[in-house]
Amino acid sequence: MRNTLLFVLLISLFNVNTLFAVAGGSEEGGQVDTQEEIKNYIEHHLKDSHDFTFWTNGKTGTHIGFPLPVILWSDGLHVFLSSKFDHGHEVAESNGKYFTLYHSKVFETNAAGDIDLDEEGHATNAKPLDFSITKNVVGMLLASLLLFLGFNSLARSYRTRSIPKGIGRVLEPLVIYVRDDIARPNIGPKYERYMFYLLTVFFYIWILNLMGLTPLGFNVTGNIAITVGLALITFVVVQFSGNKNYWKHIFWMPGVPIPMKIILMPIEVLGMLTKPFALLIRLFANMTAGHFVVMSLIALMITMRSAFGLVASTGMAFALAFFITLIELLVAFLQAYIFTMLSALFIGMAVEEEHH
Numbered sequence: 262m263r264n265t266l267l268f269v270l271l272i273s274l275f276n277v278n279t280l281f282a283v284a285g286g287s288e289e290g291g292q293v294d295t296q297e298e299i300k301n302y303i304e305h306h307l308k309d310s311h312d313f314t315f316w317t318n319g320k321t322g323t324h325i326g327f328p329l330p331v332i333l334w335s336d337g338l339h340v341f342l343s344s345k346f347d348h349g350h351e352v353a354e355s356n357g358k359y360f361t362l363y364h365s366k367v368f369e370t371n372a373a374g375d376i377d378l379d380e381e382g383h384a385t386n387a388k389p390l391d392f393s394i395t396k397n398v399v400g401m402l403l404a405s406l407l408l409f410l411g412f413n414s415l416a417r418s419y420r421t422r423s424i425p426k427g428i429g430r431v432l433e434p435l436v437i438y439v440r441d442d443i444a445r446p447n448i449g450p451k452y453e454r455y456m457f458y459l460l461t462v463f464f465y466i467w468i469l470n471l472m473g474l475t476p477l478g479f480n481v482t483g484n485i486a487i488t489v490g491l492a493l494i495t496f497v498v499v500q501f502s503g504n505k506n507y508w509k510h511i512f513w514m515p516g517v518p519i520p521m522k523i524i525l526m527p528i529e530v531l532g533m534l535t536k537p538f539a540l541l542i543r544l545f546a547n548m549t550a551g552h553f554v555v556m557s558l559i560a561l562m563i564t565m566r567s568a569f570g571l572v573a574s575t576g577m578a579f580a581l582a583f584f585i586t587l588i589e590l591l592v593a594f595l596q597a598y599i600f601t602m603l604s605a606l607f608i609g610m611a612v613e614e615e616h617h
Contacts, residue, residue, distance in 0.1 A: 343393075346361070349361070462597075
């Protein structure tokens, strides 16, 4: 418990200090103290990016961090570091082609970096195929590495002893929890063949959620593309696991008059498609809302500075951020549990045998 409180304390201090540094000025040198500017800063924090920025000097616009590889395909392969973009202020040249960042997206442009906009303000420049290693990609690779190392350590511990040691002591109760409280009750006798997937998705989401609370600024599970991918995997597993009884209840429900079967068929098909949609929206919305609330509470330091003074407003922002970050630790586990539990429930509905 002491280590958890220390972890939350350090995170809250870092977030408050980071926003305090930005409050002195924007990247262009102006003040960041209006509600619109704070909203833009929070939205920027929630987006994926081509670099890691740990600290920004609001007065000078200096960024402390490191760039990531940009990998593009446009009439050939283009590979360079994102530092060429200078956080969207410069045009990157590669093999005679010019690229620029516009709203965190890479577009082809000319040497001057001109962006053509349509009537609705959307960029019309050509977009190259983007295979860049972004911050979210780094987060996913790091989570996968931690997952591999942790379970590899747990497996090696079982070869020599019945009780694991090290990180295995943390993982074993959670593995048993997923097996006994999620997989077995919801899937039934066939739960073992799905344990590898349920364990992977549970720990993967949980680790990503915890990483989102660190000063590294990850927001992987707050990216709709990531949650769509996870939900689609569950959808594919469910459909390929469905037995005759499952498909019969969708397309020709037993014990129901034929006219009602025809009416219920499209409703059941729609229900089959809304299940993964509920999975992806629940995870995406909850994690995004959590990050947004934490950053908004920290922003109170700026909005209340004129009324309460710097010390009082900073103290209030820190106290509220500390409290919400504690709740976010619970939410990080809860969202991993809900996604895994619902996945197990949908799989259990697909493999359930007909009762006579």
